[in-house]
Amino acid sequence: GENVEQHPSTLSVQEGDSAVIKCTYSDSASNYFPWYKQELGKGPQLIIDIRSNVGEKKDQRIAVTLNKTAKHFSLHITETQPEDSAVYFCAATLTNQAGTALIFGKGTTLSVSS
Amino acid sequence: NAGVTQTPKFQVLKTGQSMTLQCAQDMNHNSMYWYRQDPGMGLRLIYYSASEGTTDKGEVPNGYNVSRLNKREFSLRLESAAPSQTSVYFCASSERSGRTDTQYFGPGTRLTVL
Numbered sequence: 001g002e003n004v005e006q007h008p009s010t011l012s013v014q015e016g017d018s019a020v021i022k023c024t025y026s027d028s029a030s031n032y033f034p035w036y037k038q039e040l041g042k043g044p045q046l047i048i049d050i051r052s053n054v055g056e057k058k059d060q061r062i063a064v065t066l067n068k069t070a071k072h073f074s075l076h077i078t079e080t081q082p083e084d085s086a087v088y089f090c091a092a093t094l095t096n097q098a099g100t101a102l103i104f105g106k107g108t109t110l111s112v113s114s
Numbered sequence: 115n116a117g118v119t120q121t122p123k124f125q126v127l128k129t130g131q132s133m134t135l136q137c138a139q140d141m142n143h144n145s146m147y148w149y150r151q152d153p154g155m156g157l158r159l160i161y162y163s164a165s166e167g168t169t170d171k172g173e174v175p176n177g178y179n180v181s182r183l184n185k186r187e188f189s190l191r192l193e194s195a196a197p198s199q200t201s202v203y204f205c206a207s208s209e210r211s212g213r214t215d216t217q218y219f220g221p222g223t224r225l226t227v228l
Binding site for chain 2: 001006009034036042043044045046049089094100101102103104105106107
C-alpha cells in the first residue's frame with residue numbers, strides 16, 4: 001500500500017522568510033497530491049494540490065512541486081505571515097478495487113514569528 | 115450549505131461502552147471517509163465509502179464498523195471502546211472516488227475513552 005513520509009515535523013521561521021515542507025511517497029501509481037492546512041481546533045482544509053501530469057503549481061504565495069521519478073513533492077510558502085502558523089499535511093492517493101482514498105503524512109507544525 | 119457536519123463534538127466513554135459517531139454532508143458528494151488523528155501520527159484512514167452502498171477498510175479499521183446510511187450520511191461505530199481509541203475523529207467527503215477531487219473535512223469529534 002501507499003506510505004507517505006513528511007519532513008520536517010516542526011518548522012520555525014521569521015515573518016517574511018520562506019518555508020519548505022517535503023514529502024515522499026511509495027506507490028508509483030499515485031497521481032494526486034494535495035496539501036492541507038489545519039488550524040487549531042478545526043478540520044483540515046485544502047490549500048493547493050497537484051496532479052501527476054504537472055511538475056509545478058503556484059497560487060499566490062504558495063507553490064507545490066512534484067518529481068514523479070524520485071517520488072517526492074514539496075510545499076513552498078514565500079513571504080510567510082503569522083497567520084500561516086498551522087499544521088500542514090501532505091497526502092497521496094491510495095487506490096484499490098473499492099475506489100480511491102488519501103494517505104496522509106504525519107504533519108508539519110509551522111510557526112511564524114513576527 | 116453547512117458542508118460536513120459531525121456529532122457529537124465531544125464524548126467521554128468508559129472502556130467497553132459503545133457509541134456511534136454521526137457524519138452528514140449536504141454537498142451531494144458520492145464518497146465519504148472517516149479518519150482518526152493522534153498526536154504525531156497525522157490523519158489515518160479508518161474506513162471509506164466510495165459510493166452509496168459500498169464501504170472499504172482503510173489503514174486502521176480494527177475496532178470500528180461503518181454504515182453508509184444514504185448518500186448524505188456515513189456513521190462510525192465503536193462496539194466496545196478501548197483507551198487506544200481515544201482520538202479526534204474527522205469525517206470527510208468528496209465528489210467522487212476514483213478521481214482526484216478535493217476532500218472536505220468536518221470539524222471533528224474529540225473522543226476520550228477512560
